[in-house]
Amino acid sequence: MVNINELKFDEKGLIPAIVVDSLSKKVLTLAYMNKESLEISLKKGLTCFYSRSRNELWLKGETSGNYQHIVSITADCDKDALVVMVEKDGPACHTGSDSCFTAPVFQSDELSEFSLDGLYELLEGRKENMPQGSYTTYLFEKGIDKILKKIGEESTEVIIAGKADDKKETVYEIADLAYHIMVMMVEMGISLEDVRKELASRHIIDHKVKQEKMVSDNEN
Secondary structure (H helix, E strand, O other): OOOHHHOOOOOOOOEEEEEEEOOOOOEEEEEEEOHHHHHHHHHHOEOEEEEOOOOEEEEOOOOOOOOEEEEEEEEOOOOOOEEEEEEEOOOOOOOOOOOOOOOOOOOOOOOOOOOHHHHHHHHHHHHHHOOOOOHHHHHHHHOHHHHHHHHHHHHHHHHHHHHOOOHHHHHHHHHHHHHHHHHHHHHHOOOHHHHHHHHHHHHHHHHHHHHHHHHHHHHO
16 A cells, blocks of 8 residues: 555645546546645545645535545556545536536547447437437337337347357347347436446445355354
8 A cells, every 4th residue: 555655746735636436437527635635535535635726625525415435546656646436426527517527629530439328328318309210219119118028038139149158149149138228227217327336235245245254164
């Protein structure tokens, strides 16, 4: 573990802190910490920053309720910048946006960035606008029974491909299944955040079970 005294604060006593959502891996904001705010962050387990405009400390969420619970803090190789992984209670940006980084500057025509969050947003747009000729629109028009039927069909296809030990076909069918499950999620108002939090809670439970098993094995 790196000691706070090993970190390299700049001439103003500050160090940049890149805040990242530990579940979605989305960059939320870039803020600054001084030694005092970092110590408060470590003590409370909540992000505390130094405002360069107001020249004062500010605990994120103290007025808005949008606290950021710290999962981990990692320094870079030069120890002059931090990545702070958090679980957030609400939007990170003062504008109400989930992230402060919402203004595209460049997008490659050849290279595309795929994410489940991006796909989910696209499906939400399909449900809201219902563009004609879209297969996703067709599913939303038919409703939950049709969507669930497709999930059942795609689940069967995954099983068949897996049983045949056909990796390429299995990957293809898993992608189909994942797409239809996400359509169902949008239809039911289930967010990716809901699923991430559920999986994260199971990870904690699994970790505890493993620890209990190790203790039991040692006692025996």
